Amino acid sequence: xxxxxxxxxxxxxxxxxxxxxxxxxxxxxxxxxxxxxxxxxxxxxxxxxxxxxxxxxxxxxxxxxxxxxxxxxxxxxxxxxxxxxxxxxxxxxxxxxxxxxxxxxxxxxxxxxxxxxxxxxxxxxxxxxxxxxxxxxxxxxxxxxxxxxxxxxxxxxxxxxxxxxxxxxxxxxxxxxxxxxxxxxxxx
Numbered sequence: 001x002x003x004x005x006x007x008x009x010x011x012x013x014x015x016x017x018x019x020x021x022x023x024x025x026x027x028x029x030x031x032x033x034x035x036x037x038x039x040x041x042x043x044x045x046x047x048x049x050x051x052x053x054x055x056x057x058x059x060x061x062x063x064x065x066x067x068x069x070x071x072x073x074x075x076x077x078x079x080x081x082x083x084x085x086x087x088x089x090x091x092x093x094x095x096x097x098x099x100x101x102x103x104x105x106x107x108x109x110x111x112x113x114x115x116x117x118x119x120x121x122x123x124x125x126x127x128x129x130x131x132x133x134x135x136x137x138x139x140x141x142x143x144x145x146x147x148x149x150x151x152x153x154x155x156x157x158x159x160x161x162x163x164x165x166x167x168x169x170x171x172x173x174x175x176x177x178x179x180x181x182x183x184x185x186x187x188x
Contacts, residue, residue, distance in 0.1 A: 010037045011045045012082075013145045018055055018068040019079045025058065025065040035145050054078075089143050094180050096136035101128030104155055106181040111146060113176040122150040123172050125158045125184065158184075 013035035017026070026034070032042045046066055049055045056069045068075065090112065097106060103126040110121035124133070133152065141148050151172065153161065161169045 008045060010035065010041045011048065013037060014042070014045050014049060015054070015078060016082055016145055018049075018066070019075065019082055022068045022070055022075075025067040027063045027065050031066065086144060089140060093136055093140045096139075097122070097124060097128070097133060098181065100132035100136065102126045103128060103181050104183045105158070105179075107172075107177040107179045109172060109175050109177040110149065113178060115176045118175040119168060119171055120149045120151040122148065123177075124150060124152045125155060127154060128152065 014031065017031065017035055028043060028046065029039065031046070032039045035042065046055065046057070050057050050066070053069055054072050054075070055066045058065050058067070090108070094106070094108075097103060103124060105123065105125035107123045108121065109115050109123065110118035112121060122137075130152070133150075137148055137150055153169075158169070
């Protein structure tokens with residue numbers, strides 16, 4: 001969605017990187033790896049962003065670093081647009097996960113709640129078509145430019161793990177989370 005608005009997928013990924021890491025300088029090859037785009041494309045868009053005053057370029061030890069220009073007048077508005085677009089993408093992801101089968105429990109944690117120590121980003125309990133689930137998650141990953149870890153349990157596996165006090169499952173359930181679907185309590 002934002003690619004159409006901003007005219008470039010690479011530009012959107014760069015904006016997301018800089019606006020979510022406002023105090024961090026990145027060098028060009030590092031940026032290319034982080035956003036998963038070709039070096040030439042990244043260089044071209046960095047030049048555009050620097051020309052607009054959104055990022056500042058500095059040189060150190062024969063490396064060129066780029067960082068968000070925190071005094072750029074539209075930085076707060078750009079960040080708000082990116083956050084709102086991510087909310088729309090998250091809503092679409094949730095819908096696609098629910099459409100992939102019979103979801104009894106769906107919780108977002110990790111990257112969705114800034115729970116950095118969380119062992120997964122999405123916990124799904126139920127019976128889903130794995131290929132539909134993988135497609136939805138891969139699409140979301142491409143849109144946000146970040147890897148998403150998910151955990152899928154059948155209802156039986158979830159109950160068995162919960163019954164034995166599985167550390168992995170308990171660490172997920174005890175981390176900050178947004179519960180989207182909870183039909184498990186109806187089953188108890």
